[in-house]
Amino acid sequence: MKSRGLAAITPNAPLAPFEFERRELGPDDVVLDIAFAGICHSDIHQVRQEWGPALFPMVPGHEIAGVVTAVGDSVTKFAVGDLIGVGVFIDSCRKCTSCVQGLQQYCVEGMTGTYNTLERDGTSVAYGGYADSFIINQDYAVHIPSNLPLAGVAPLLCAGITLYSPLRTWGAGPGMKIGVMGLGGLGHMGVKFAHAMGAEVTVFSHSPDKESDALEMGADHFVVTKDTSLLKPLHKTFDLILNTVSADLDINTYLDLLTLDGTLVVIGLPGKPYSVNVGSLLNGRRRIAGSMIGGIPEIQEMLDFCGKHSIVSDVEVISAGYVNTAYERTVASDVKYRFVIDASTF
Secondary structure, three states: OEEEEEEEOOOOOOOEEEEEEOOOOOOOEEEEEEEEEEOOHHHHHHHOOOOOOOOOOEOOOOOEEEEEEEEOOOOOOOOOOOEEEEOOEEEOOOOOHHHHOOOHHHOOOOOEEOOOEEOOOOOOEEOOOOEOEEEEEHHHOEEOOOOOOHHHHHHHHOHHHHHHHHHHHOOOOOOOEEEEEOOOOOHHHHHHHHHHOOOEEEEEEOOHHHHHHHHHHOOOEEEEOOOHHHHHHHOOOEEEEEEOOOOOOOHHHHHOOEEEEEEEEEOOOOOOOOOOOHHHHHOOOOEEEEOOOOOHHHHHHHHHHHHHHOOOOOEEEEOHHHHHHHHHHHHOOOOOOEEEEEHHHO
């Protein structure tokens, strides 16, 4: 199946128009016309080969929203015309404990990424969502509620589920005090979800000018972190803190904000390991945990939740020709809060 999109031909190369072929339609496969593809910061890391050796030419993109145009003979989950979403992975081993539980992102053999990897056959290169079409096994795609705008849905397939999953895992709800570190592409989804779940939400940000946005999204409080003395009155306050920040910081400052049995969940990927003061953990039976996207059942649950509460990502829709500029602006944190490519411009 022929497809047209954008690719980095070599490491660090600018994205350029690229035509390629995807695999043929199999009995369990679904073909979709992509409507919108979100730009995740991890796309930039991989195009620039900052996370180790990568496969080129690379078609990035794992925040995909579109419409089903064809289905294989054995497909029962989707029909032509359905709204469909594809996220960070397109396959897994299907038999390990994690996969059987619907936690495919933690597949013991390793999930198959949407791009920059080989598919399970070991030979086919997986090309991502910066393209006009896509093909995927029905078991690894999800339904999109019809009341949500597709442009705002696309980032939910990565940024959205990345915040929804830890909130659900740690029981976010009424009576809980939740902190969200950083108000970017990830953090702003955490604020929206935590608010919709009924929690009291505080945003920690180094950018004072984001306060009004945070409050409009549902935050109850906003704390500017440039002056860490402002955090002292908040010691032993929070049940759950979600760290979406990738920059280096003193994690102990935030551990001290947790109450008894509180948890700080690391979501952003820091440039170097954190130095943890064990005393901060001992003083209150506190925990540091990690969380990575979500499995297919939870992604579907999240989208249904978004449909019920009319939640989407705040996006800036761009054309294909603007992508390289959007990459630079993303690195500079100059976007509110996620770039999304209009796939009709490929």
